[in-house]
Amino acid sequence: MIQAENLTKVYKIPEKDPGVAGAVKALFRPRYKAKPAVTDVSFTVEPGEIVGYIGVNGAGKSTTIKMLTGILVPTAGQVRVLGRDPHRDRVANARDIGVVFGQRTQLWWDLALIESLTMVGRIYEVPDARFKQLMDEFAETLELKELLKIPIRNMSLGQKMRAELAATLIHEPRIVYLDEPTIGLDLLVKERIRAFIKRVNQENGTTVILTTHDLGDIEELCKRVLIIDNGALIYDGPLATIKDRFGKYREITFETAADLNGLALPDGAELLEKEERKLSLRFDRTQTSASRVSAAIMSQIEVLDLSLKEPDLSMIVKQIYLGGLKNDKPGVESSPVISQAI
Numbered sequence: 393m394i395q396a397e398n399l400t401k402v403y404k405i406p407e408k409d410p411g412v413a414g415a416v417k418a419l420f421r422p423r424y425k426a427k428p429a430v431t432d433v434s435f436t437v438e439p440g441e442i443v444g445y446i447g448v449n450g451a452g453k454s455t456t457i458k459m460l461t462g463i464l465v466p467t468a469g470q471v472r473v474l475g476r477d478p479h480r481d482r483v484a485n486a487r488d489i490g491v492v493f494g495q496r497t498q499l500w501w502d503l504a505l506i507e508s509l510t511m512v513g514r515i516y517e518v519p520d521a522r523f524k525q526l527m528d529e530f531a532e533t534l535e536l537k538e539l540l541k542i543p544i545r546n547m548s549l550g551q552k553m554r555a556e557l558a559a560t561l562i563h564e565p566r567i568v569y570l571d572e573p574t575i576g577l578d579l580l581v582k583e584r585i586r587a588f589i590k591r592v593n594q595e596n597g598t599t600v601i602l603t604t605h606d607l608g609d610i611e612e613l614c615k616r617v618l619i620i621d622n623g624a625l626i627y628d629g630p631l632a633t634i635k636d637r638f639g640k641y642r643e644i645t646f647e648t649a650a651d652l653n654g655l656a657l658p659d660g661a662e663l664l665e666k667e668e669r670k671l672s673l674r675f676d677r678t679q680t681s682a683s684r685v686s687a688a689i690m691s692q693i694e695v696l697d698l699s700l701k702e703p704d705l706s707m708i709v710k711q712i713y714l715g716g717l718k719n720d721k722p723g724v725e726s727s728p729v730i731s732q733a734i
């Protein structure tokens with residue numbers, strides 16, 4: 393459905409010497425500096441997938457999306473969307489895609505939402521009966537009913553995003569590109585938007601490419617993620633694999649009936665925190681298990697309560713952004729923890 397092959401974008405940034413002389417010189421003999429933004433990125437996306445595209449600020453996400461949507465022409469490599477070149481065939485391509493840029497609106501600022509949506513429907517030649525049917529559906533799933541008469545300029549951020557999604561999907565595109573669709577929204581609106589995206593994907597088989605810094609979006613919506621770092625793709629695969637690979641640490645906390653002094657640290661566990669009768673340990677689950685660690689503690693002291701904490705995705709992704717994938721060579725285990733007294 394989407395094929396990116398060695399996709400590369402190098403921006404040309406004009407350079408000029410300081411002052412008026414520099415400006416005049418630049419006018420007659422412009423000089424440019426090359427700024428590589430995306431380098432040799434290849435991937436394919438199958439129909440009906442929801443793919444999360446993540447990376448730090450400036451990693452090259454928006455540039456990639458702009459090439460996929462046909463807004464930008466790649467410097468090298470090629471992209472095919474539904475068999476077309478999205479830039480050369482941009483009119484045909486536009487019928488099959490929808491794009492939401494979280495911080496920009498594609499709607500008419502002064503028009504009431506219903507007028508904006510009607511315009512979009514006409515532009516895309518959505519048949520009247522289908523338009524009405526979709527409007528009823530969106531009114532319910534995106535809770536748009538009370539917004540239809542309000543101009544975009546008077547809407548809150550969350551209302552605007554719901555309106556934006558309706559406008560993007562009213563022509564039932566086969567692919568939607570969502571760039572930060574939940575940015576700045578409160579948790580409730582985020583949840584509503586995620587549920588809507590999920591529903592559109594499940595019911596219509598719409599393919600979704602999602603760039604976001606919100607890992608809640610990724611966790612709720614994407615089975616597969618692409619990670620871009622400094623313009624290069626460093627990971628393409630299941631979210632579950634990343635979690636497995638990087639989420640090998642668990643935290644376990646014990647509340648004990650007596651003071652902890654003199655307790656031996658279980659094999660494969662590290663001390664995180666210790667209070668009088670409370671102990672937090674971290675262990676690598678590829679080396680030991682929660683039951684072994686807790687058995688080792690329970691054999692030494694009466695335990696009143698215990699809790700196990702799963703690694704959270706934001707910690708894992710931070711580790712990857714900090715170079716974790718580059719250092720993560722298969723077969724290399726973390727250094728073993730030597731048994732010691734707590």
Ligand SMILES: Nc1ncnc2c1ncn2[C@@H]1O[C@H](COP(=O)(O)OP(=O)(O)OP(=O)(O)O)[C@@H](O)[C@H]1O
Pocket residue numbers: 403404405427428429447448449450451452453454455456
């Ligand atoms: N029009 C442009 N001209 C020159 N350089 C650009 C242009 N657009 C982006 N860049 C640079 O290209 C690199 C990639 O930018 P891009 O916007 O694709 O990153 P991003 O991953 O989307 O970042 P963010 O998460 O902040 O949106 C950055 O170094 C950016 O400064």
